[in-house]
Amino acid sequence: xxxxxxxxxxxxxxxxxxxxxxxxxxxxxxxxxxxxxxxxxxxxxxxxxxxxxxxxxxxxxxxxxxxxxxxxxxxxxxxxxxxxxxxxxxxxxxxxxxxxxxxxxxxxxxxxxxxxxxxxxxxxxxxxxxxxxxxxxxxxxxxxxxxxxxxxxxxxxxxxxxxxxxxxxxxxxxxxxxxxxxxxxxxxxxxxxxxxxxxxxxxxxxxxxxxxxxxxxxxxxxxxxxxxxxxxxxxxxxxxxxxxxxxxxxxxxxxxxxxxxxxxxxxxxxxxxxxxxxxxxxxxxxxxxxxxxxxxxxxxxxxxxxxxxxxxxxxxxxxxxxxxxxxxxxxxxxxxxxxxxxxxxxxxxxxxxxxxxxxxxxxxxxxxxxxxxxxxxxxxxxxxxxxxxxxxxxxxxxxxxxxxxxxxxxxxxxxxxxxxxxxxxxxxxxxxxxxxxxxxxxxxxxxxxxxxxxxxxxxxxxxxxxxxxxxxxxxxxxxxxxxxxxxxxxxxxxxxxxxx
RNA sequence: GCACCGGUGGCGAAGUGGCUAACGCGCUGGUCUGCAAAACCAGUAUUCAUGGGUUCAAAUCCCAUCCGGUGCUCCA
Numbered sequence: 001x002x003x004x005x006x007x008x009x010x011x012x013x014x015x016x017x018x019x020x021x022x023x024x025x026x027x028x029x030x031x032x033x034x035x036x037x038x039x040x041x042x043x044x045x046x047x048x049x050x051x052x053x054x055x056x057x058x059x060x061x062x063x064x065x066x067x068x069x070x071x072x073x074x075x076x077x078x079x080x081x082x083x084x085x086x087x088x089x090x091x092x093x094x095x096x097x098x099x100x101x102x103x104x105x106x107x108x109x110x111x112x113x114x115x116x117x118x119x120x121x122x123x124x125x126x127x128x129x130x131x132x133x134x135x136x137x138x139x140x141x142x143x144x145x146x147x148x149x150x151x152x153x154x155x156x157x158x159x160x161x162x163x164x165x166x167x168x169x170x171x172x173x174x175x176x177x178x179x180x181x182x183x184x185x186x187x188x189x190x191x192x193x194x195x196x197x198x199x200x201x202x203x204x205x206x207x208x209x210x211x212x213x214x215x216x217x218x219x220x221x222x223x224x225x226x227x228x229x230x231x232x233x234x235x236x237x238x239x240x241x242x243x244x245x246x247x248x249x250x251x252x253x254x255x256x257x258x259x260x261x262x263x264x265x266x267x268x269x270x271x272x273x274x275x276x277x278x279x280x281x282x283x284x285x286x287x288x289x290x291x292x293x294x295x296x297x298x299x300x301x302x303x304x305x306x307x308x309x310x311x312x313x314x315x316x317x318x319x320x321x322x323x324x325x326x327x328x329x330x331x332x333x334x335x336x337x338x339x340x341x342x343x344x345x346x347x348x349x350x351x352x353x354x355x356x357x358x359x360x361x362x363x364x365x366x367x368x369x370x371x372x373x374x375x376x377x378x379x380x381x382x383x384x385x386x387x388x389x390x391x392x393x394x395x396x397x398x399x400x401x402x403x404x405x406x407x408x409x410x411x412x413x414x415x416x417x418x419x420x421x422x423x424x425x426x427x428x429x430x431x432x433x434x435x436x437x438x439x440x441x442x443x444x445x446x447x448x449x450x451x452x453x454x455x456x457x458x459x460x461x462x463x464x465x466x467x468x469x470x471x472x473x474x475x476x477x478x479x480x481x482x483x484x485x486x487x488x489x490x491x492x493x494x495x496x497x498x499x500x
Numbered sequence: 501g502c503a504c505c506g507g508u509g510g511c512g513a514a515g516u517g518g519c520u521a522a523c524g525c526g527c528u529g530g531u532c533u534g535c536a537a538a539a540c541c542a543g544u545a546u547u548c549a550u551g552g553g554u555u556c557a558a559a560u561c562c563c564a565u566c567c568g569g570u571g572c573u574c575c576a
Contacts, residue, residue: 229576
């Protein structure tokens with residue numbers, strides 16, 4: 001079964017493969033590091049993460065390059081306002097970005113490419129275009145791409161040139177262009193602005209050129225897949241194709257992958273709507289990193305996702321069930337799991353079917369919703385068998401193997417939520433953002449929160465009270481802990497507790 | 501204005517021509533428990549925005565209407 005994925009360029013679902021027979025070369029448009037990443041950004045990166053994980057699950061090696069845009073108008077403006085050199089300014093946000101990616105369980109790409117470290121490549125690419133008279137310089141020293149010389153322009157986004165021309169807003173800074181549609185390859189700078197002295201003149205790169213130059217540097221003139229958020233389709237990716245193919249005369253990326261925007265509480269996320277959330281905002285409010293990952297992945301990448309706090313609660317609960325089940329199979333406890341001797345072929349088949357369904361769902365254009373459902377089907381069946389003492393060791397093993405497979409994609413079973421929230425809390429403290437921390441988080445993880453030892457002591461008290469059949473005392477302790485977010489569970493195997 | 505996507509149970513969401521409309525969360529009742537929790541069992545949409553049409557057969561295709569969202573400009 002091949003892994004198939006919708007290709008924006010062809011408008012069809014097509015199999016993915018490594019055209020060089022070794023590795024699937026993919027380029028993903030990364031962040032512009034001028035601020036902390038928000039959940040919209042991460043929906044895209046999370047689905048790219050699932051894509052690369054799925055590629056590996058299907059036996060293909062990914063070679064994934066992601067860029068960091070560390071120079072652009074906003075960075076220059078904000079760095080100047082902060083009176084910092086741009087690299088000092090961007091370094092903190094780049095660091096934060098990778099911390100956030102890790103918190104969300106994203107794997108690190110095989111290569112990271114920074115725009116400011118690849119100016120030479122961009123300059124030579126523009127020079128190649130200039131030799132063909134496709135790039136031209138205007139009086140102020142900026143260079144533009146002559147769209148009229150690239151007849152395929154618009155093939156990705158399906159735009160016709162006339163429409164663009166009519167709708168184009170003319171930027172007052174961009175004068176002397178041959179056509180309003182032509183886009184900047186190299187921007188002349190004003191004295192004092194961040195700039196590079198190059199054969200093209202003094203200036204800085206246009207936005208699109210970095211991705212063309214860096215993708216080609218790391219992956220070759222032609223490569224397998226290019227990814228990004230849906231907004232990048234036009235003009236960014238369209239312009240990348242134009243620049244690259246006009247220079248090389250070979251196809252740029254074969255397969256284009258675009259992730260749809262999310263809504264927040266039914267509306268487009270924006271600062272003015274007051275529904276704009278960074279990952280850090282959510283962690284400080286007490287939401288778990290794993291629940292955020294799971295929620296953002298629960299709706300397939302080509303569908304709009306409505307991010308809500310109810311949805312986050314739902315995901316938190318769903319993950320609890322997954323983890324509880326995983327622990328049950330792993331430990332044979334909570335509730336007790338007795339191993340049966342007689343094999344139940346119906347159950348064995350069900351587990352195998354779950355495995356097949358999981359794989360098939362991902363193969364079908366990364367249907368993460370269906371893949372998720374396949375796992376829950378198995379969970380219910382195996383729990384039922386376990387409760388009836390009909391689960392055999394081979395079936396338990398097969399279930400664990402399936403969970404492991406599930407987790408190579410979803411990566412939510414391993415519980416690191418508490419440490420991630422603590423790290424966010426430490427960050428808030430260091431940055432003077434304690435006002436953003438919810439009381440719930442402070443109670444659970446702040447300086448006055450209960451230590452594990454203190455909880456264990458209270459639990460021991462309660463167990464003693466229970467042994468004396470002093471249930472009033474036992475329940476009082478349980479309620480006291482519950483108010484502090486600690487949930488106690490009794491079972492035949494003894495008592496366990498967890499932080500809610 | 502032009503282009504496009506979507507409207508499925510209380511909520512989220514899969515399914516895009518043919519078995520009883522997945523799955524998750526929630527809720528109700530039961531089993532277990534001192535009581536809870538966890539887990540299980542049963543119940544939770546005779547119906548897929550609305551109206552018309554095509555078809556032996558439609559949530560799935562066509563037309564119209566209403567509603568939500570997106571792009572055309574920096575944006576994941």
